[in-house]
Amino acid sequence: MDEKDIPSRERVAIIGTGLAGLTTAHLLKNDKRFAVTLLEQVGRSQPSFIPSAMNLCCSHLTQAESLSFDSASVAVQSHETGAVERVDLPMRASAGGYYANLNRMYRHLDVPMHPVRFLFVFAKAINQKGIEPGSDQQALQNPSAAASAVPDGYFVHASNLHQMPPPRPSGYSAWRYLLEVLCLILCHAWFRAACFLVKPREESFAQYLERIWLPRRYTTHYLLPLMSSVSTCTHDELLDFPASDLVNYIKFSYSQQHYTVCGGVQQVQSRLSRGIEDIRVRSRVLEVLPQLNGKVMVRWQDEIGVQEEVFDRAVLAVSPDVASRLFAPLKVTGLDTMPTTWVESSVLTTPSRAHSLVDSDDTNSQGKVACMHHAAAELESASTQVITLRTQFSGAGGARSEALHTMPSGVVVSTCPLDPESEATQKTTLRTAGFRRTLRTVESRAIVERIMDGNNAGRSNTWVNGENNVWLAGSWCWDGMVLLEGCVVSAMRVADDFGVEVPWRA
Template structure:
């Protein structure tokens, strides 16, 4: 095989994990058939745009903090892990302590003027249960103030419910179009267990409210449970900045370029964008375009999907890095990123606490609070903003949710030409029509997580006839 002289121009809109992975795969084409350009409306690559480096002014030490937190588990994330191994990305196992706590008032509301920062330690509403990831602690941790007998009874209850729930996920497959809430009721999973444990835990993973989680397709959650069962949790050793750096190396990335229109024109596709604020509108023709953006953004720029994408539920999630309880204001956000000291050996042995505070009487949501090594707290507020708290850094990102209806839409749009996936009576737009493809964490039949980004990027590359380099190293 010899490289092609007449390259196909490809535009990729979006520089999240899906966009960068797609661009990387197309650059690995053995025939070098593609000239790839990535467009990003922000001034930084999207995958790592919200992450920050914190510097402790007392000793100058740096800590990289990913926002949102980027933990992943074996089994479910097999394609992500295979890609990381191929790219040489360092990651390590991380032990978590999941502390479940109830709140009767909003965590970020109702403070008087004398309160300058929240109690992020959870002392004002102590955890009612503490669970270790993969049970790395044989004896469950007894929460502060819990009576021994009461704690023992709670452990027995949770263990019995979890065993029953896991058996259901392995042995009783969901019905077509069945929601997660309906599946749990049909399996007779105790509602107390659902309300106090499963809903808070899984809504923190999906960054949505309990009500939205229970409306997910049951197949998403049961598959996730089966595939992460007894699997380790991992984090990238130096943050996703390493992933972004490797995937973007050598790529033509146009930052501060907001795409306004994607329009098929015969055998080509017209792309219209504006380069920076106040600049002139620019247009260019490409042979193929990949939209690696959220459904709302797709609807704005691509007319054939304008009526379908609004049926994909989305929400904006606020996240922030806060000062921890008792933490002095010695931490500041660095102007540029640094690699923190290599502490893989230590991190693998130390358990991090992830406090899941659930408001059942109010908004029915869970707020996840995770203390990082430098003492700061990564907070994901499902319900809203952070008021006037002492915030080191804040960000907001789009989260694509799932329902049985949106699941059917995705499966229909991504259906293969032979009709093996999705309803056969669907006659609308399909992935690849008019030279336009979709990619992203929501562009597959599963939880909207990083694994979906890699799966969708691989599918686009395969449609382009590109051999996936890591498929020869591990089974897909």
């Protein structure tokens, strides 16, 4: 066939390289009708290691400029063993059931995963000590003992009830703790039954909890700390979520195993971006402009200056506030009114500084990176990890919880810190990263539904997904919790609109 007889490929600009953008790009890249261009405003050298022969599950790490999905992750080296662990910021874990499409995609990509069990320690933030000296090593050697010894801890919950009875906090007598456990069993059974039997209305989570008469102490001391750590927001913000978000999450993740990616989400990023030839990092998109001929102009700023280029289609895989700022037709949808919050996550070590970050140019670390789940197979922490939920029940902004997750290497990942400016926290912090979290309300849910489902009865001036050859994708672009599953679902929806096959669809 003559070259002039070969139909030209449609050019698609994908703005944002989080999981939604990368998944969309991967799906379109595999269809010969489309040529994909990725635009990302970040761009730095990414630590990259050649894994040892004993860690074949980590054999696909690539050396490339960073993309957004893995940009905050770090490599941490133990001074004692010399082993290097890849630590994701924020911590990434998925549960079977709720993350059905995410886990199917991982299996399709041959992303190595391993099951992990958690001991969730509920504690009062009476003091602001944060990470305790030596607590990370105790959690490595004996997670159950570490969970019991957390200061001001009042309950320990084992994921999927893998440990019964649960470890008893050191400050509780056996009889007092037995009474606490019995009360919790009743409340927990009541709430689980309600999730399956009482269908949520168009109401907030707070209204749903009031309607099912859930005891207040169970809500404030157990349910909200745990679920706010999943959604990385304050308790009041979580109570404003649509009730259906929380109920569906609890129903579909019930009794499901948790999984993490061996070697961190760099594994996922490298597989999704493989084969995409046109990746433009350090390119901050300024504006997306629909053209009269149906095409889309993208204007961005890079190291040279302001650039612009015309594409056939564009996908905005960014947060709603950024999308409404870049694409003027979105201003009539109300996206700019959707609530967001800034979330910080940090990697902490002990005051003795038993760990350090590994620089990408440090050749001494080459060959030592490992999946710590396998490297620490002889330790209970290889499959059981401690997450402490420290809750501040009063103060400015209302109740909020900090999650402190002890990783297999001994470092601690802190998310939503209660006192990030304290001297103790500053001394133990190796790296801090921040990200914009989209929150959910009953009102914002209605906005997303109108945009994604084209439900614009009586609102002819409201933009819908795909109009002007522009699509939206992201963790918030579906009817559910703002989590990684939403990234995959929204990317699959774009693929469907483009007529592209989704190979992992059930």
